[in-house]
Amino acid sequence: MPALTRRAALAAPLLFAAPAARAQTWPTRPIRLIVPFAPGGTTDVMARLVAERIGAQLGQPVVVENRAGAGATIGAAAAAQAAPDGQVLLMSNSTSHGVSPALYPTIPYDAMRDFTHVALVATSPSVLVVNPGHRARDLAQFIAMAREAGEIDFAVAGIGTSSHLAGIRLGTALGVKVNAVPYRGAGPALTDTIAGVVPAMLDSLPSAGPHIRSGALRGMAVSSAARSARFPDLPTLREGGADVVSAAWFGLSGPAGLPPAIVARLAEAVRVALADPGTIARFEDLLGAPPPESTPDSFTRFVQAELATFAPIVRAAGLTPG
Numbered sequence: 001m002p003a004l005t006r007r008a009a010l011a012a013p014l015l016f017a018a019p020a021a022r023a024q025t026w027p028t029r030p031i032r033l034i035v036p037f038a039p040g041g042t043t044d045v046m047a048r049l050v051a052e053r054i055g056a057q058l059g060q061p062v063v064v065e066n067r068a069g070a071g072a073t074i075g076a077a078a079a080a081q082a083a084p085d086g087q088v089l090l091m092s093n094s095t096s097h098g099v100s101p102a103l104y105p106t107i108p109y110d111a112m113r114d115f116t117h118v119a120l121v122a123t124s125p126s127v128l129v130v131n132p133g134h135r136a137r138d139l140a141q142f143i144a145m146a147r148e149a150g151e152i153d154f155a156v157a158g159i160g161t162s163s164h165l166a167g168i169r170l171g172t173a174l175g176v177k178v179n180a181v182p183y184r185g186a187g188p189a190l191t192d193t194i195a196g197v198v199p200a201m202l203d204s205l206p207s208a209g210p211h212i213r214s215g216a217l218r219g220m221a222v223s224s225a226a227r228s229a230r231f232p233d234l235p236t237l238r239e240g241g242a243d244v245v246s247a248a249w250f251g252l253s254g255p256a257g258l259p260p261a262i263v264a265r266l267a268e269a270v271r272v273a274l275a276d277p278g279t280i281a282r283f284e285d286l287l288g289a290p291p292p293e294s295t296p297d298s299f300t301r302f303v304q305a306e307l308a309t310f311a312p313i314v315r316a317a318g319l320t321p322g
Contacts, residue, residue: 026262027060032088036075036096038068040187041157042204046122046250047091049282053273054266062089068184071160071321072096073107080109084116084257086266092117092253094310095161097303102311103160103319116258117303119270120294123249124204124287125224126166127234129217131196139221139240142200143174151177155189155198158182159321160314162248163189166202166223168317173242193217204248205230206286223247230288249306251299267296 035047044066051062067075072095079090090096097111109115128142136142146152152171156164159182171178181198183189186207193201194216201208202223209230211217221237222228223246237244252270254263273279274291283291294302 026086027058030061030063033062033064033091034075034079035064035066035091036072038185038187039066041185042124042207043091043093043250045206050121053279054269057269057272071100071103071158073100077108080114080255082255084255086258086262090253092251094248098306098310099160099165099314101307102314104321111307114256115253116256116263117300118252118263118266118296120251120292120299120302122291123247125222125247126202127205127208127222128202128220129208130200130220131193132218133196134199139235142220143240146174146176151179153179153199155193155201156180156182157186157189160319163202166246169244169246170242173244228288263296
């Protein structure tokens with residue numbers, strides 16, 4: 001064997017071992033977890049919950065960084081453009097990797113090609129909430145008033161967000177016009193709904209739930225197929241005659257090209273964190289359901305399916321970024 005070939009053969013095991021060795025020492029410093037929405041919304045709530053738990057598994061803090069704007073595409077693009085070393089991750093979601101790729105004519109990333117999808121963290125149905133001063137006392141009255149007026153005013157966490165799509169689907173089911181009032185995240189939208197600036201909102205349970213319990217908002221219905229274990233007194237939209245079933249989702253993704261060993265270690269950290277009894281109890285309190293089981297392969301397929309699902313809905317609604 002020529003000397004050069006022998007040297008290459010001897011070096012090959014070292015080349016393959018290097019990424020694995022880096023994964024064993026990773027992370028060596030705090031990890032940034034980008035949340036592409038403002039603080040206070042469901043994506044932010046879930047990210048902070050997961051960050052604390054996977055940080056304990058990895059031995060380094062996971063620091064949440066909120067980078068809101070443009071239908072979650074600003075934060076998602078920042079994560080896509082980061083070095084693939086596991087130090088920058090994204091709380092991907094049904095907006096950044098479902099609706100926005102269909103909504104925006106051009107976005108600075110490809111939802112599949114530019115990311116490594118690691119794990120599905122949670123799914124959450126929406127809950128229809130109104131200001132306590134709203135004349136509708138229950139879902140039946142809300143629907144009757146909407147049909148009489150021929151329109152509904154909704155606060156939404158941003159153009160093309162899951163709350164926006166849920167509102168459009170509800171309006172379509174009821175045969176009424178939806179006037180969406182967009183905000184830079186669920187937190188600001190909830191604040192104005194509580195204040196009565198906008199009368200109603202469809203939001204995820206983790207961010208709206210505490211306000212329902214405190215009385216700052218009145219719950220009308222949930223968008224799940226069955227009633228929520230967390231709010232069993234709230235009917236489903238279907239029970240009220242609106243054939244709408246929808247849910248937001250949240251996952252952990254990184255830039256394309258993350259070393260497989262780092263992906264495996266990160267996925268295992270998520271699996272262990274979500275299997276912890278304390279985490280399960282927290283999810284059941286926030287969402288009314290335990291965390292989902294997920295692998296990098298299954299989550300990648302899930303994101304691909306979501307992209308295919310949302311595209312025709314966005315086109316049929318004639319949505320534009322605004």
